[in-house]
Amino acid sequence: MTVRDRDDLEALAGAHALGVLDDAEMEEAERLMARDRGFAGQVNGWRERLAPLDATAAPMTPPAALWQRIDASVRAGQTAAAPRRAAAARASWMSGVWERIEFWRWSAAAGAMAALAMVVLTGAMLNRWPSQPVMVAVLTVDGGKPGAVVESFADGTVRLIPLQDIAVPQGRALQVWTLRSRQEGPISVGLMDRAQTLRLDLGRLPAPSAEQLFEITLEPESGSPTGRPTGPVLMKGLTSSTL
Amino acid sequence: VIGAKAARARPGNPAARPGDDFDYDRALLACANGDNAAFRALYDREAAKMLGVAMRLLKRQSLAEDAVHDAFVNIWNKAASFDPDAGSARGWIYTILRNRALNMLRGESRLDHQETFETLASMVADDDPEAIVSGLSDASALRRCLDGLDPQRRSVLVLAYVHGLTHGELAGRLGVPLGTMKSWIRRALLSLKECMG
Numbered sequence: 001m002t003v004r005d006r007d008d009l010e011a012l013a014g015a016h017a018l019g020v021l022d023d024a025e026m027e028e029a030e031r032l033m034a035r036d037r038g039f040a041g042q043v044n045g046w047r048e049r050l051a052p053l054d055a056t057a058a059p060m061t062p063p064a065a066l067w068q069r070i071d072a073s074v075r076a077g078q079t080a081a082a083p084r085r086a087a088a089a090r091a092s093w094m095s096g097v098w099e100r101i102e103f104w105r106w107s108a109a110a111g112a113m114a115a116l117a118m119v120v121l122t123g124a125m126l127n128r129w130p131s132q133p134v135m136v137a138v139l140t141v142d143g144g145k146p147g148a149v150v151e152s153f154a155d156g157t158v159r160l161i162p163l164q165d166i167a168v169p170q171g172r173a174l175q176v177w178t179l180r181s182r183q184e185g186p187i188s189v190g191l192m193d194r195a196q197t198l199r200l201d202l203g204r205l206p207a208p209s210a211e212q213l214f215e216i217t218l219e220p221e222s223g224s225p226t227g228r229p230t231g232p233v234l235m236k237g238l239t240s241s242t243l
Numbered sequence: 244v245i246g247a248k249a250a251r252a253r254p255g256n257p258a259a260r261p262g263d264d265f266d267y268d269r270a271l272l273a274c275a276n277g278d279n280a281a282f283r284a285l286y287d288r289e290a291a292k293m294l295g296v297a298m299r300l301l302k303r304q305s306l307a308e309d310a311v312h313d314a315f316v317n318i319w320n321k322a323a324s325f326d327p328d329a330g331s332a333r334g335w336i337y338t339i340l341r342n343r344a345l346n347m348l349r350g351e352s353r354l355d356h357q358e359t360f361e362t363l364a365s366m367v368a369d370d371d372p373e374a375i376v377s378g379l380s381d382a383s384a385l386r387r388c389l390d391g392l393d394p395q396r397r398s399v400l401v402l403a404y405v406h407g408l409t410h411g412e413l414a415g416r417l418g419v420p421l422g423t424m425k426s427w428i429r430r431a432l433l434s435l436k437e438c439m440g
Contacts, residue, residue: 007429007433010432010433010436011428011429011432011433014432014433014435014436015410015428015429015432018400018403018404018428018432019341019345019403019404019407019408019409020403020408020409020410020413020428021409021410022409022410022411023349026349040329041329044329044330044334046432047330047334047337047338048330048331048334049384049385049435049436049439050385050404051333051334051337052379052380052383052385052386053375053379053385053401053404053405054292054296054337054341055292055378055379056375056378056379056405057292057295057296057298057299057405058295059291059292059294059295060291060294060295060298060304060307061291061294062290062291062294062308062311063308066290066294066308066311066312067283067286067290069312070286070311070312070315070316071283073312073316074279074282074315074316074319074320230303230304231304231305232305
């Protein structure tokens with residue numbers, strides 16, 4: 001790197017404590033700290049200066065299981081790596097896939113086609129629905145399989161029909177969300193203790209439009225404590241207009 | 244909300260925490276000596292606040308819990324290496340937590356993570372930097388000096404810290420060139436240093 005003046009070092013120390021450096025810059029700051037006690041002192045000075053911002057985060061009571069996990073790790077003399085891997089493995093079947101956007105885009109399209117066909121076919125064969133939905137969202141699970149369908153009817157009724165069972169642990173619930181825009185954020189439209197047909201409560205929201213996201217997350221029994229999704233995403237999908 | 248009230252109610256320098264007799268130095272020393280009860284007491288004292296900090300950075304409870312888990316395991320394993328001359332014990336604990344959470348944020352899933360539903364949601368929910376600043380004690384030097392900054396620079400510093408955003412991400416979110424963002428942050432930091440000493 002280039003030769004730095006005093007302000008450069010001070011700003012680098014501050015930026016490191018602030019957390020804005022990219023990977024390469026962060027590594028460089030760490031190297032500098034290791035060989036230059038003065039610079040390490042500057043970084044620590046910044047950490048102390050900025051620390052009061054941490055006190056503005058609303059505390060969250062951890063579940064009892066967190067201490068048990070920490071205690072077990074410490075007693076086993078483990079480093080952080082092993083339980084991390086276990087946790088990652090536990091979460092990955094659901095959340096890992098969902099965090100790969102490319103996969104999601106592809107599977108959403110494929111899943112939507114498959115399940116849309118199924119919904120239309122079933123509806124036509126049984127001929128027992130009062131009307132055809134104007135909007136359908138197919139929520140897909142791991143592997144792109146359809147997990148549920150959200151249907152929106154012209155009279156404003158919106159319902160969710162599960163297409164496969166979901167294992168819900170004791171004390172947890174399934175919460176249904178919709179996202180209309182990034183500015184507004186996700187809004188809870190339903191809560192259930194097991195996969196079941198559910199009339200969704202869109203409250204004062206207008207009827208779903210095309211490309212509106214619906215998803216189901218695993219949440220505490222009484223719903224997300226924050227009013228926003230906190231648990232793993234079990235399935236999600238975008239609405240499409242019916243023909 | 245409770246945390247913000249507590250922070251506001253705390254007079255003077257938050258690091259001094261008047262009326263608070265918990266001895267973090269002693270807790271770390273006890274951990275270094277293998278004292279499980281002291282470790283548990285430290286957990287009972289800090290875990291909820293640490294989970295709140297991790298949640299603001301990582302947005303997902305499972306990830307935030309992983310960060311707090313890893314931080315406590317590190318605290319236990321590295322307590323003996325804590326150097327009281329280099330900074331406060333409480334600061335050391337939060338540095339371990341923040342470093343772990345930032346490393347998780349900077350991990351392989353970072354780009355994808357930025358796009359997830361939850362991330363977008365929580366950014367909307369707790370994105371108001373002015374509310375965060377007003378959660379700082381009125382008497383704190385950080386509050387006074389942040390208040391003295393241009394509002395946009397203040398927002399950028401606060402958002403960067405509480406969400407763990409990089410220069411590049413901040414530039415993207417605010418729609419300014421990377422070089423501009425770097426120079427804003429540099430100038431804001433240097434002003435803050437001059438003000439806080």
